[in-house]
Amino acid sequence: MADLGVRIAGLELRNPLWLASGIWGESGESLAGAWRAGAGAVITKSIGSSPRPGYPNPTVESYERWGMLNAMGLPNPGIEEYPREIETARAAGALVIGSVFGGTAEEFAALATRIEAAGVAAIELNLSCPHAEGFGTEVGGTPEEVEQIVRATVRSVRVPVIAKITPNSADPAGLAEAAERGGARAVSAINTLRAMAIDLRLRRPVLSHGLGGLSGPAIRPVGVACVWQIYDRVKIPIVGVGGILTPDDALEYVMAGAAAVEIGTAVAFDGISVFARLRDGLSRRLDELGFARLDEAVGAAHPGRRSAAAAAEGI
Amino acid sequence: MRTDVRVTDVVRETPSTVTLRFPYEPPIDPGQFVMIWLPGEDELPMSVSYAGGVSKGVTIKGMGETSRRFQSVRPGDWVGIRGPYGNRFDPTVRRLLVVAGGSGAAVLAPAAEAVRARGGAVDVALGATTGPELLFRDRFAAMGAAVEVATDDGSEGTRGFVTEVVARRLAADRYDAVWTCGPEVMMEKVARLGAARGTPVVFAVERHMKCALGMCDACALGPYHVCVDGPVFPAERLLGATEFARFHRDASGRRRSF
Numbered sequence: 001m002a003d004l005g006v007r008i009a010g011l012e013l014r015n016p017l018w019l020a021s022g023i024w025g026e027s028g029e030s031l032a033g034a035w036r037a038g039a040g041a042v043i044t045k046s047i048g049s050s051p052r053p054g055y056p057n058p059t060v061e062s063y064e065r066w067g068m069l070n071a072m073g074l075p076n077p078g079i080e081e082y083p084r085e086i087e088t089a090r091a092a093g094a095l096v097i098g099s100v101f102g103g104t105a106e107e108f109a110a111l112a113t114r115i116e117a118a119g120v121a122a123i124e125l126n127l128s129c130p131h132a133e134g135f136g137t138e139v140g141g142t143p144e145e146v147e148q149i150v151r152a153t154v155r156s157v158r159v160p161v162i163a164k165i166t167p168n169s170a171d172p173a174g175l176a177e178a179a180e181r182g183g184a185r186a187v188s189a190i191n192t193l194r195a196m197a198i199d200l201r202l203r204r205p206v207l208s209h210g211l212g213g214l215s216g217p218a219i220r221p222v223g224v225a226c227v228w229q230i231y232d233r234v235k236i237p238i239v240g241v242g243g244i245l246t247p248d249d250a251l252e253y254v255m256a257g258a259a260a261v262e263i264g265t266a267v268a269f270d271g272i273s274v275f276a277r278l279r280d281g282l283s284r285r286l287d288e289l290g291f292a293r294l295d296e297a298v299g300a301a302h303p304g305r306r307s308a309a310a311a312a313e314g315i
Numbered sequence: 316m317r318t319d320v321r322v323t324d325v326v327r328e329t330p331s332t333v334t335l336r337f338p339y340e341p342p343i344d345p346g347q348f349v350m351i352w353l354p355g356e357d358e359l360p361m362s363v364s365y366a367g368g369v370s371k372g373v374t375i376k377g378m379g380e381t382s383r384r385f386q387s388v389r390p391g392d393w394v395g396i397r398g399p400y401g402n403r404f405d406p407t408v409r410r411l412l413v414v415a416g417g418s419g420a421a422v423l424a425p426a427a428e429a430v431r432a433r434g435g436a437v438d439v440a441l442g443a444t445t446g447p448e449l450l451f452r453d454r455f456a457a458m459g460a461a462v463e464v465a466t467d468d469g470s471e472g473t474r475g476f477v478t479e480v481v482a483r484r485l486a487a488d489r490y491d492a493v494w495t496c497g498p499e500v501m502m503e504k505v506a507r508l509g510a511a512r513g514t515p516v517v518f519a520v521e522r523h524m525k526c527a528l529g530m531c532d533a534c535a536l537g538p539y540h541v542c543v544d545g546p547v548f549p550a551e552r553l554l555g556a557t558e559f560a561r562f563h564r565d566a567s568g569r570r571r572s573f
Binding site for chain 1: 316317319350352354355356357358359393395525526527528529530531532533535537538540543564565566567568569570
């Protein structure tokens, strides 16, 4: 069986399948549950300076197995109360990555300091929520902003900082370059694509917020393309996110250049057992494709960066 | 995935509860819930109080501003429905004791009807703050159940907690199961009474909900998500093992004591 262990941004992980932020991350017991189900790391809900209830429902619209639209509105218990959830997850042995969102570089840095103290192994910066005024894409939409936020955060903490960037930009890879310049140890891509659904009978948007973000298989080709472009322009590792339901979906991201991947919408479609299925299936599929280790497949689809295994097989 | 339907009937059941009836084709089992969207207001998880046939129904208790807006819906108004979600009560029970506190009767009435339809026997312990708030008392009686009531103010039946009625019923008769829905502290007491008699107790549980798809974590309860693992749980899965009857989470995920 191919080795799924990964080393990324100084972290040693048992597998490359991370629980994406926003999924199962409000309670520590849920994070622990995702860890027990086989996730290689679990990312918290994005945590802000104060408690936020998020938007009123409807906050979600599901499209069978091809997509999921949401505008939760960054609900979270706030940095004051959240550390005990991290403690619960860590007590279960989980490798926890803390996601934070702020309105300014200073706020990001302060939140990162607080969540680091709670014992997270790394920090993911939410620079990419597409539907929250004053946060997410609105503060992480340009290379200058990304670099400034990442730099302020990196200076404030010891653990590795990962920048989650938006696809709702003309040049997502430029945002990744900015994150690298700012000192990020990895970038994750992509967050959801800005999207909307309309109820015809009621002549109004379905989501209470109107605009939301699309996830699920519909956005996978977009995510793969972003990872592909980022891989050509940065040296830091990439965490691929967006629409992974199967081992082959994950391997597309890996061959495009991702060293690890995040799993989100698949949990809604297939339950938390999706982690064990992806883990076992990924290992088998790597065997079939002639890779002894996952890291040999990273970027394997790029011309001139074919892996040793592929070269040996004359592909 | 939502279906817009026109509300056909609005029935005031008690001073604080209102039933909305609407046509909705998908079959729903008692215990399951739908997400009901009142455009411009909110979308709430509601266990169905009328599950059979095309005309489904939910019974809404007026708790705050949002639920009062749902109560002020008129026949002909549009609402959006998605679901059903969650699990169900097992209707094959032969001898059932139903314990309903307040609006808990909303989910238990159709569940008890399903047991009666299969020939099972049903007794009911029904509690409320005051006599006029006893929800579905007549409906339980109409299905042939023996109904004993308790009210906080003593205006009807036993004065005090419905758990006193439960203790009497469990001492007097043997039941295959006790199904309960109401305030969690009450449900916890019912579970203790059932455990003392060796009678399995089943809860229907309420939590804040957003996605209803097992994803957003709003309805986290211990290791479970009420929207997909519940709302129906054997008592022993929750008591002691989770925060049941101790705290719930608000819309932000903060812990709130009961």
